[in-house]
Amino acid sequence: MTAEELKAVVLAVLKRVAPEIDEASVRPDVSLREQLDLDSMDFLNVMLALHKRLGVDIPEADYPKLMTVEGTVAYLASKKAVDSGAEG
Amino acid sequence: MPTLGSDMEDGTLVEWLKHPGDRVKHGDIIAVVDTEKGAIEIEVFEDGMLETIAVEPGEKVPVGTVLAIIRGSGAEKTTIEATPGRRPASIVAPPVLTSTTQPPLPAPPETARRLRASPLARRRASELGVDLGTVRGTGSQGTVTREDIERVAAQKAAAPQAPAEPHVRRDMRAAIAAAMTRSKKEIPHYYLSTAIDMSTAISWLRAQNEQRPITERLLAIALFVKALALALHEVPELNGHWIDGAFRQGAGVHVGCAIALRGGGLVAPAVHDADQKDLGTLMRQISDLVARARAGSLRSSELADPTITVTSLGDQGVDAAFGIIYPPQVALVGFGRISDRPWASEGKIEARPVVTATLAADHRASDGHRGGLLLAAIDRLLHAPQKL
Numbered sequence: 070m071t072a073e074e075l076k077a078v079v080l081a082v083l084k085r086v087a088p089e090i091d092e093a094s095v096r097p098d099v100s101l102r103e104q105l106d107l108d109s110m111d112f113l114n115v116m117l118a119l120h121k122r123l124g125v126d127i128p129e130a131d132y133p134k135l136m137t138v139e140g141t142v143a144y145l146a147s148k149k150a151v152d153s154g155a156e157g
Numbered sequence: 158m159p160t161l162g163s164d165m166e167d168g169t170l171v172e173w174l175k176h177p178g179d180r181v182k183h184g185d186i187i188a189v190v191d192t193e194k195g196a197i198e199i200e201v202f203e204d205g206m207l208e209t210i211a212v213e214p215g216e217k218v219p220v221g222t223v224l225a226i227i228r229g230s231g232a233e234k235t236t237i238e239a240t241p242g243r244r245p246a247s248i249v250a251p252p253v254l255t256s257t258t259q260p261p262l263p264a265p266p267e268t269a270r271r272l273r274a275s276p277l278a279r280r281r282a283s284e285l286g287v288d289l290g291t292v293r294g295t296g297s298q299g300t301v302t303r304e305d306i307e308r309v310a311a312q313k314a315a316a317p318q319a320p321a322e323p324h325v326r327r328d329m330r331a332a333i334a335a336a337m338t339r340s341k342k343e344i345p346h347y348y349l350s351t352a353i354d355m356s357t358a359i360s361w362l363r364a365q366n367e368q369r370p371i372t373e374r375l376l377a378i379a380l381f382v383k384a385l386a387l388a389l390h391e392v393p394e395l396n397g398h399w400i401d402g403a404f405r406q407g408a409g410v411h412v413g414c415a416i417a418l419r420g421g422g423l424v425a426p427a428v429h430d431a432d433q434k435d436l437g438t439l440m441r442q443i444s445d446l447v448a449r450a451r452a453g454s455l456r457s458s459e460l461a462d463p464t465i466t467v468t469s470l471g472d473q474g475v476d477a478a479f480g481i482i483y484p485p486q487v488a489l490v491g492f493g494r495i496s497d498r499p500w501a502s503e504g505k506i507e508a509r510p511v512v513t514a515t516l517a518a519d520h521r522a523s524d525g526h527r528g529g530l531l532l533a534a535i536d537r538l539l540h541a542p543q544k545l
Contacts, residue, residue, distance in 0.1 A: 087419055088419070089419060089420055102472075108417075108473075109376050109377075109378075110376065110378075110444065110447050113376060116371060117371060117372060120371045120372070126370075127371060128367065129363070129367065129374065
């Protein structure tokens with residue numbers, strides 16, 4: 070998956086959790102929780118949805134790396150790169 | 158028509174999900190009703206056969222009206238209704254406040270206001286699927302012009318799912334206003350707060366979540382709800398309803414979870430028998446309630462029978478939340494943000510994660526001493542999270 074494709078997945082997941090957002094105006098480098106008024110339950114649902122769609126396991130200790138769209142895409146890309154060998 | 162809140166007067170039948178002749182059993186959802194509090198799924202409390210439907214879709218009827226007749230397995234008839242004093246009618250509910258994100262409700266009847274629009278504008282409106290009634294005209298005397306239609310169509314295209322539903326938002330605001338005004342007028346609230354050292358609970362939670370798959374992870378709210386539910390065993394006079402000048406203890410511990418809806422509004426559906434459930438189950442149920450509250454598919458029993466409410470505003474950075482009780486409940490417990498604060502212990506000061514738990518309680522039903530015992534019990538229980 071390219072970074073662009075990952076970004077599209079991340080935005081689609083955010084849109085499901087917070088339907089009123091305009092994906093185009095989500096700033097990639099600003100905290101999602103602040104920008105989109107996500108609470109801890111929303112955030113957990115975002116993590117769950119990413120896990121379901123991409124099959125990536127996200128330990129709780131890694132949550133701080135997933136605070137922005139940019140950070141999330143980079144994190145997912147590195148995980149996918151590691152996992153793709155194992156998954157074939 | 159069941160009452161889904163002490164301030165609810167009527168409801169509109171939207172849809173029957175079961176039909177005459179169908180078998181129904183306890184817990185089945187048989188109809189959807191639209192109230193000022195949103196679209197609610199109506200459950201049955203008996204097993205039997207749906208015999209007659211008495212209210213057709215689209216009809217608006219007062220609370221207590223018979224909606225349908227169910228012939229029980231033992232041949233006795235049960236009417237689906239709700240009048241104060243019997244189950245399911247006896248479920249006296251907290252005010253249920255509604256969502257702006259629920260499925261679209263039927264459009265409000267268009268008032269007979271005269272629309273000025275040029276013939277060209279009317280044609281463009283039908284081509285572009287724009288409702289003329291929603292367009293503000295900029296032509297002379299407010300006439301809607303072709304440009305107005307195209308501007309609205311362009312806006313719609315840019316925001317395909319504008320969630321704003323002004324009439325729902327207004328109704329929701331009115332329901333909140335009515336319930337909270339009644340509460341503050343009738344209920345003599347008293348307020349208590351306790352700071353709770355969360356270091357044990359947080360390290361336990363972290364260790365748990367390391368082992369748990371992502372789908373099973375816990376949030377602190379599950380610990381709060383369970384600790385509250387167990388603490389209520391020790392102070393049962395805070396778990397129940399104040400009805401007709403007397404306290405009636407809840408038959409179980411049904412914890413209403415205040416859920417803020419995106420775009421505004423609030424709903425507090427119940428986790429039933431929260432004292433009997435393990436943390437994993439509680440977490441799944443709370444998570445499911447949040448999802449369904451925001452999607453607008455809550456069930457009548459969830460809205461109708463919380464025996465106490467918990468609110469958690471910690472995610473917004475709030476230190477402590479002193480709530481307004483949902484009548485006819487007699488207590489509301491609030492949890493603020495868990496944050497590192499200086500904590501004195503054994504003669505030393507160190508930074509520890511601390512949460513402020515608050516209680517708003519009805520002084521007619523309990524006194525401050527008993528309320529204090531509830532907070533003390535919650536504190537004690539949160540220090541032994543492995544037992545929750």
